[in-house]
Amino acid sequence: MSAGPLIVVERLCRFYEVGGEVVRALDGVGFAIERGEWVGIIGQSGSGKSTLMNVLGCLDTPTSGTYRLNGTDVQTLADDQRADLRNKEIGFIFQTFQLLPRATALANVMLPLVYRGVPKGERRDKAEEALAAVGLTNRMTHRPNELSGGQRQRVAIARALVGEPSMLLADEPTGNLDSATGDEIIRLFDDLHRRGHTILLVTHEPRLAARCPRAIRLIDGRVIADGRGSEIAALGGAAAVPA
Amino acid sequence: MRWVRALRRVFAEALEGVEIAVENLVTARLRSALTVLGIVIGVMTVIAIVAIIQGLNASFQAQIANLGAHTLYVSKWAWFTQGREQWWELRNRKELGRKELEAVEREATLATAVAPMGMTQSDLTRGDLEAPNVQVIGTNAQYLATGAGTVAVGRFLAETDVDLTRSTAVLGADVADRLFPGFDPPQMLGRKVAVNGKAFEVVGVLERRGQLLGQNMDSNVVVPYTAFQRDFGGRRSLSIAVSTTPENLSALEDQLVEILRRVRRVPPEKKDDFSLNRQEQFLRTYEQLTGSLFEVAIAVGLITLLVGGIGIMNIMLVSVTERIREIGVRRALGARRSTILLQFLVESSIVAAVGGALGTALGLGLAQLIALVSPLAAAVSASAVVLGIGFSAAVGLVFGIWPAWRAARLDPVEALRHE
Numbered sequence: 001m002s003a004g005p006l007i008v009v010e011r012l013c014r015f016y017e018v019g020g021e022v023v024r025a026l027d028g029v030g031f032a033i034e035r036g037e038w039v040g041i042i043g044q045s046g047s048g049k050s051t052l053m054n055v056l057g058c059l060d061t062p063t064s065g066t067y068r069l070n071g072t073d074v075q076t077l078a079d080d081q082r083a084d085l086r087n088k089e090i091g092f093i094f095q096t097f098q099l100l101p102r103a104t105a106l107a108n109v110m111l112p113l114v115y116r117g118v119p120k121g122e123r124r125d126k127a128e129e130a131l132a133a134v135g136l137t138n139r140m141t142h143r144p145n146e147l148s149g150g151q152r153q154r155v156a157i158a159r160a161l162v163g164e165p166s167m168l169l170a171d172e173p174t175g176n177l178d179s180a181t182g183d184e185i186i187r188l189f190d191d192l193h194r195r196g197h198t199i200l201l202v203t204h205e206p207r208l209a210a211r212c213p214r215a216i217r218l219i220d221g222r223v224i225a226d227g228r229g230s231e232i233a234a235l236g237g238a239a240a241v242p243a
Numbered sequence: 244m245r246w247v248r249a250l251r252r253v254f255a256e257a258l259e260g261v262e263i264a265v266e267n268l269v270t271a272r273l274r275s276a277l278t279v280l281g282i283v284i285g286v287m288t289v290i291a292i293v294a295i296i297q298g299l300n301a302s303f304q305a306q307i308a309n310l311g312a313h314t315l316y317v318s319k320w321a322w323f324t325q326g327r328e329q330w331w332e333l334r335n336r337k338e339l340g341r342k343e344l345e346a347v348e349r350e351a352t353l354a355t356a357v358a359p360m361g362m363t364q365s366d367l368t369r370g371d372l373e374a375p376n377v378q379v380i381g382t383n384a385q386y387l388a389t390g391a392g393t394v395a396v397g398r399f400l401a402e403t404d405v406d407l408t409r410s411t412a413v414l415g416a417d418v419a420d421r422l423f424p425g426f427d428p429p430q431m432l433g434r435k436v437a438v439n440g441k442a443f444e445v446v447g448v449l450e451r452r453g454q455l456l457g458q459n460m461d462s463n464v465v466v467p468y469t470a471f472q473r474d475f476g477g478r479r480s481l482s483i484a485v486s487t488t489p490e491n492l493s494a495l496e497d498q499l500v501e502i503l504r505r506v507r508r509v510p511p512e513k514k515d516d517f518s519l520n521r522q523e524q525f526l527r528t529y530e531q532l533t534g535s536l537f538e539v540a541i542a543v544g545l546i547t548l549l550v551g552g553i554g555i556m557n558i559m560l561v562s563v564t565e566r567i568r569e570i571g572v573r574r575a576l577g578a579r580r581s582t583i584l585l586q587f588l589v590e591s592s593i594v595a596a597v598g599g600a601l602g603t604a605l606g607l608g609l610a611q612l613i614a615l616v617s618p619l620a621a622a623v624s625a626s627a628v629v630l631g632i633g634f635s636a637a638v639g640l641v642f643g644i645w646p647a648w649r650a651a652r653l654d655p656v657e658a659l660r661h662e
Contacts, residue, residue: 059575059655080579087577098572098659102266114259115577117252159576 004071006166006198007033007056012065014051014221025051026062027221035166038189038199040212040229045204048221050171053202057090057169058082070166087115091160095172097152099144105131105155106140112163130158134188150181157188167198174208186211206233256582260589267562268594278558279598281551282638286599286631289544290606293627295613296533296540298620303529313489314389314522316360317347317499318482321518323528336516337507338480343517346506347483353495356388356486361471361479365439367418367464374421378463379438381471381481389484390522392460396428397447400467404446408469412436412443415463416451438464441474548635551598552642559591559646570650571658580651587647588640595639596632603631 014026025048033039043049054060055067058074061082067074070089077085092098099108109127118126131140134154144152153173160168170189174182186208193199193213201212209215212229225232268275316322319336321329344359351357361381367374380386383405387393394413404411414422414431423431428448435442443466452460472479487495496519503509503517563570570583578586607623614621 054656057575059659080581083574083577083579083582086575092575094659098568098575100569100572102270111573112576114255115252115573115579115582117248117250117255119251120255163577 005032006035006037006070007031008066008068009056010066012052012055012067013063014048014055014060015063024221026055026065028065029218029221029223030065031216031223031226033167033198033200035198036193036196038193038201038213040209040215040232041200041202041218042206042209042215042232043204043218046220047218049202049204049218051221052218053169053171053200056200057092058086083115087112087163089166091157091163091165091168093153093156093160093168093170093173095175097144097149097156097176099152099155099159101144104141104143105136105147105158108144108155109159109162112159116163126162127158130162131155133161134158148181149177150184153177153181153185154188157185157192161192161197167200168192170199170201172203172205173201174205175203209233253585256578256585257589260586261593263586264590264593267590268597274558275594275597278554279551279594279601281554282548282595282598282635283551283602283605285544285547285551286602286635287606287609288547289540290603290627290631291609291613292540292544293537294607294610294621294623295619296537297624297627298610298614298622300530300533301622302620304526313492314484314486315492315496315499316482316484316520317343317503318518318520319480320520322520323524333518338478339483339517340478340481343503343506344481344483346502347485347499350502351485351495351498353487353491353498354485355488356385356484358382358386358389358391358484359468360386360482360484361468361475362482363471363475363479365475367422368437369422369435372422372424374418374462376462377415377418379471379475380463380465381468381475382465382484383468386465386484389486391484392452393450394447395450397432397445399447400465405467405469408473409467410441410443410470411446411467412438413447413449413465414445415449415461415465417459417461418464419448436464438466439474443470548638551635552595552638555591555595555639556642556646558594559587559643560649562590563587563646563650566650567653567658567661570653571655571661574653574655575659583653584647584651587650588643591643591647592636592639595642596636598639599632599635602635603628606631 009032010030012026012029013024016023016025027048029048029052041049041052051060055062058069058077062075065075069085072085074082074085100111103111106124106127109130110123113123113126128137128140131137134157136151136154136158139147139151139155144155147155157168173189174185177185189199189201190211201208203209210230210233214227215229215232216223217225217232217235225235317339319339320333324330324333344357347354348357359382363379364376365379367377382400384400384402387399395416397413399413400411403409414436419428419431422436423434431445431448434445436445437443449461449463449465454460468481485495485499499519500515504515507516509516573583607628610621613619
């Protein structure tokens with residue numbers, strides 16, 4: 001662990017070429033995130049928040065600019081190194097859960113540790129621990145199709161937590177859940193935040209952004225506001241919520 | 244420590260691949276079965292043919308060994324000739340006769356047995372009973388020691404039979420059956436049979452030997468070669484069977500060449516005017532025959548495996564497409580490209596190896612079945628089994644490369660977004 005912020009992003013750009021036209025998905029984004037922060041990244045679809053999440057998640061490389069994660073300059077890394085970095089530093093939580101359908105909850109949670117070369121016994125212990133932490137002790141041998149949406153998302157959160165990453169990267173984690181279950185998940189995030197986890201939550205919902213202590217709003221690939229979650233959410237909130 | 248961890252990681256990943264493969268095999272039974280069918284049929288064919296060829300080789304080798312594997316047959320004729328010209332050359336050679344026989348008996352110190360062999364076909368009769376086209380062999384007391392069988396009843400020819408030109412005969416099992424129907428073998432002894440119209444006294448009956456290469460080995464009668472020459476003509480060509488111990492075989496060959504060239508006065512610049520034949524030559528010719536059959540079988544098997552491999556490639560491509568999202572998830576969780584590659588390669592190898600194992604089992608079963616209902620033999624060799632399974636796994640590996648590479652090449656962002 002290095003000194004300084006966990007994440008430092010400077011003049012980050014990501015351009016695509018679609019049908020001969022250059023799309024500026026990220027156009028000079030810059031911010032820093034400290035350890036233990038819970039930051040919401042809010043924006044409408046097309047604002048560049050998904051692209052930002054992919055870059056921050058080391059799934060995508062920026063066209064230009066720098067991205068330093070825990071002291072590592074990600075933009076210079078080769079594919080294998082980025083895979084290792086994802087494994088070690090990032091816990092992904094997706095809107096559609098992205099669990100392996102044929103694997104049990106336990107096997108799903110153990111998967112990141114497989115790619116880290118953790119011995120099987122230890123893998124199992126840690127996975128059981130992570131599942132217990134999200135309240136799924138009695139669902140370990142169930143497959144995703146035997147679980148409710150909320151339970152599936154909690155399995156995914158356990159999977160994100162099991163490798164003790166330096167940040168959780170959640171992409172619309174409540175998007176596929178009813179509001180009661182969504183609230184449950186957000187309370188779980190609250191709890192994780194209190195226990196010191198760094199959380200990045202990407203969403204288009206102001207209501208969700210309002211729950212984050214800090215939020216960054218993106219429009220057209222640029223940061224237009226960065227501050228307290230409740231304020232950022234209120235800012236142009238009506239316009240940000242799609243019909 | 245670092246490489247221990249890396250090794251453990253690769254091992255864990257490979258194991259994951261195995262688990263995934265087994266799971267897919269089980270959950271998509273019909274598809275898996277159809278996928279491996281090509282491999283199964285290919286391996287089955289090859290294994291069955293290999294088992295039968297090896298079985299035939301083994302049984303043929305055993306038969307040859309019974310025949311006197313360590314015996315050289317000195318003859319005017321070569322058993323295996325090439326072309327018409329050589330045939331004429333052999334045709335014009337001087338006959339081998341008593342002079343050569345005596346020289347070999349006297350000087351071939353490495354020989355353990357020396358027996359002349361005069362041969363012709365003749366009818367044997369006893370009263371109204373007839374055994375047609377019997378192989379008449381004129382020889383001496385050492386004939387059996389050259390690997391020519393054993394006596395079942397009575398005795399074989401004695402030296403005195405030869406020396407005194409006695410009309411004694413030892414009957415082959417089939418001839419005995421024909422001329423003495425319903426007789427107890429000992430009752431045949433001392434009775435007369437007519438060989439080419441001349442009376443011979445039966446002194447023994449040979450043990451049944453069965454067939455070799457479709458030739459009946461029991462339709463023969465053995466008489467003293469002196470009597471043979473008396474009744475069938477003295478200038479008839481003799482062959483000389485010379486036996487030795489396995490380690491002296493080639494030395495004996497040299498010795499015989501030297502003796503015969505000298506006795507037959509072959510000038511140094513001329514080629515041998517006689518042939519040294521071996522039973523082994525049969526084996527070699529036979530192996531050439533089965534060898535080409537073997538090659539054809541392997542070629543057919545390879546083509547089938549190729550088709551099977553394409554089937555595997557096809558299904559693996561489908562499998563990759565079906566699991567694009569899964570690949571994306573794995574990549575997000577830290578799987579490297581090589582991890583994904585390994586996973587799919589393991590899967591295709593296992594699918595193919597299972598097909599190979601199945602094909603091997605079926606092939607061996609088929610060979611046994613064929614051996615059961617036909618005169619063919621079957622042999623199971625461990626190498627065939629290992630080769631069958633190993634080769635199919637290799638096919639799976641080779642044909643899995645392209646799909647696995649496609650899977651590994653996927654962009655994680657797009658893979659995760661894939662519907």
